[in-house]
Amino acid sequence: MQAIEIAEFGDPEVLQPVERKTPRPGPGEVLIRVRAAGINRPDLLQRKGLYAAPPGASDIPGLEVAGIIEKLGAGVSGLETGNAVCALVAGGGYAEYCVAPQETVLPKPEPLSFEAAAGLPETYFTVWSNVFDRARFEPGETLLVHGGSSGIGSTAILLVKAMGGRVIVTAGTPEKCAFCLELGADAAINYKDQDFVAETLAHTEGKGADVVLDMVAGPYIERDIACLAEDGRLVIIAFLGGARAELNLGPVMIKRLTITGSTLRARPNAFKGQIAGRLKKHIWPLLAAGRCRPPVDSVFGLAEAAKAHARMEQGDHMGKIILKV
Numbered sequence: 001m002q003a004i005e006i007a008e009f010g011d012p013e014v015l016q017p018v019e020r021k022t023p024r025p026g027p028g029e030v031l032i033r034v035r036a037a038g039i040n041r042p043d044l045l046q047r048k049g050l051y052a053a054p055p056g057a058s059d060i061p062g063l064e065v066a067g068i069i070e071k072l073g074a075g076v077s078g079l080e081t082g083n084a085v086c087a088l089v090a091g092g093g094y095a096e097y098c099v100a101p102q103e104t105v106l107p108k109p110e111p112l113s114f115e116a117a118a119g120l121p122e123t124y125f126t127v128w129s130n131v132f133d134r135a136r137f138e139p140g141e142t143l144l145v146h147g148g149s150s151g152i153g154s155t156a157i158l159l160v161k162a163m164g165g166r167v168i169v170t171a172g173t174p175e176k177c178a179f180c181l182e183l184g185a186d187a188a189i190n191y192k193d194q195d196f197v198a199e200t201l202a203h204t205e206g207k208g209a210d211v212v213l214d215m216v217a218g219p220y221i222e223r224d225i226a227c228l229a230e231d232g233r234l235v236i237i238a239f240l241g242g243a244r245a246e247l248n249l250g251p252v253m254i255k256r257l258t259i260t261g262s263t264l265r266a267r268p269n270a271f272k273g274q275i276a277g278r279l280k281k282h283i284w285p286l287l288a289a290g291r292c293r294p295p296v297d298s299v300f301g302l303a304e305a306a307k308a309h310a311r312m313e314q315g316d317h318m319g320k321i322i323l324k325v
């Protein structure tokens, strides 16, 4: 099969088309004929040698795919060959065939193309797990998410609105802010022109956000804490602004805050399966009814993976970048 491998760690050009043996599904796994694969920022880190695949995962990059089930491994139940699906995988997505654990396979929502469906799993699993499970977000509450136009940010807007919450986003350009408002955000703060702490408080009548989903960290942490309401929750999912912060912990006690975070990729399949179950119950019916439309920024051919990474690295994209296989 055709696949993309990381020939050596470095710039996007190290992503090279190669011939690889088609993988075989093990017990509890399915083989998917990939029609499209999503690009995620963790793939860029892996390409640079900063985020190793977990033990047992394919060295081929790619954390999410959509396609048709070609073969079932032993003991798989509830899935059939020929099913159109999308799946979260721990690696191996940038290829014509990819093996996925049955727990993380979800039906492709009928109205979505394979390209749109391929962009669902990684950010939908991540946002659900962090915002609704870890941070216990409730209907009627307010989420502040940084990078509102990113894969994660745009997913947070769609999921929180679908679950009856309010969303405030930060983004770095007027175009990105307009994109977030169009997706359903209640307020968009251009952090380059406006102070996001003052704006968040202004948009919440001085109360603050109930949950902050942060992919920037570093100097943002103390300001995130200032944005939080009493009993607020801060969830850290990346360190685009740095992994270290110096902060005054006083407000953590005074406002009874919770600070948490997580990474998804290395978690057990059983854990990912629980998230899949919640997404299937709460979000998949909305996708199937066309009431939740994930935004696709751009689609590249499999052999153009380097161009797709360069687009994400440049940072102008809004929504998901996809490889068509």
Ligand SMILES: NC(=O)c1ccc[n+]([C@@H]2O[C@H](COP(=O)([O-])OP(=O)(O)OC[C@H]3O[C@@H](n4cnc5c(N)ncnc54)[C@H](OP(=O)(O)O)[C@@H]3O)[C@@H](O)[C@H]2O)c1
Binding pocket: 039, 040, 041, 042, 122, 123, 126, 146, 147, 148, 149, 150, 151, 152, 153, 170, 171, 172, 173, 176, 215, 216, 236, 237, 238, 239, 240, 241, 262, 263, 264, 265, 312, 315, 319
């Ligand atoms: N913990 C987990 O399990 C998990 C899972 C998936 C993804 N993630 C992380 O979540 C983050 C978002 O992923 P994604 O796939 O949605 O990526 P993406 O679409 O490229 O989004 C990154 C966003 O971050 C903003 N940003 C702020 N500071 C930045 C900086 N210093 N450098 C680059 N971007 C910056 C950018 O928006 P502005 O231009 O508006 O600033 C951009 O929209 C990534 O860091 C990824 O590693 C974590």
